[in-house]
Amino acid sequence: PRINRILYSDAAATMAGSLTGTSTVVSYIESAAGVVVGGRTGVPAVVAGLLFLVALFIAPAMGVVPAAATAPALILVGSFMLTHVAEIQWDDPVVAIPAFLTITTIPLSFSIANGLSFGFTAYVLLRLARGEFRKVNWLVWLLAALFIVRFAYLGGG
Known part of the structure; x- marks a missing residue:
């Protein structure tokens, strides 16, 4: 079914992330969250991707949050x-x-x-x-x- 595409992309992202030494990538959860709140197109996924991109630059500052x-x-x-x-x-x-x-x-x-x-x-x-x-x-x-x-x-x- 259609969920296979999400799971395959999540698996690929997790493998790529582990090769670079990062923690587990959880893009599937982000996709599921978009579906739960009513997202039926690719727009929620694109928005989540853009927010992940922004997070790359502000992540070091998040280390100060206890x-x-x-x-x-x-x-x-x-x-x-x-x-x-x-x-x-x-x-x-x-x-x-x-x-x-x-x-x-x-x-x-x-x-x-x-x-x-x-x-x-x-x-x-x-x-x-x-x-x-x-x-x-x-x-x-x-x-x-x-x-x-x-x-x-x-x-x-």
């Missing part, structure tokens, strides 16, 4: 994300346990990467324990292996 000033916005975004927790298949432990680990590890470790890595690794280990290793995509296997190596060599943070 974390306490941005915390309320992050808490609000987190609460919006939690509305989707009801959609998780809580009756399936192979889905529920990794989801729970991800949801709890992110705030406890102050790291989205740690939360996702625990979730991915738990998912693979649970599928492996059930003998359902063929149900796991090869890329998920690769990510879980990389996460395990990361934690073995770098520790939890």
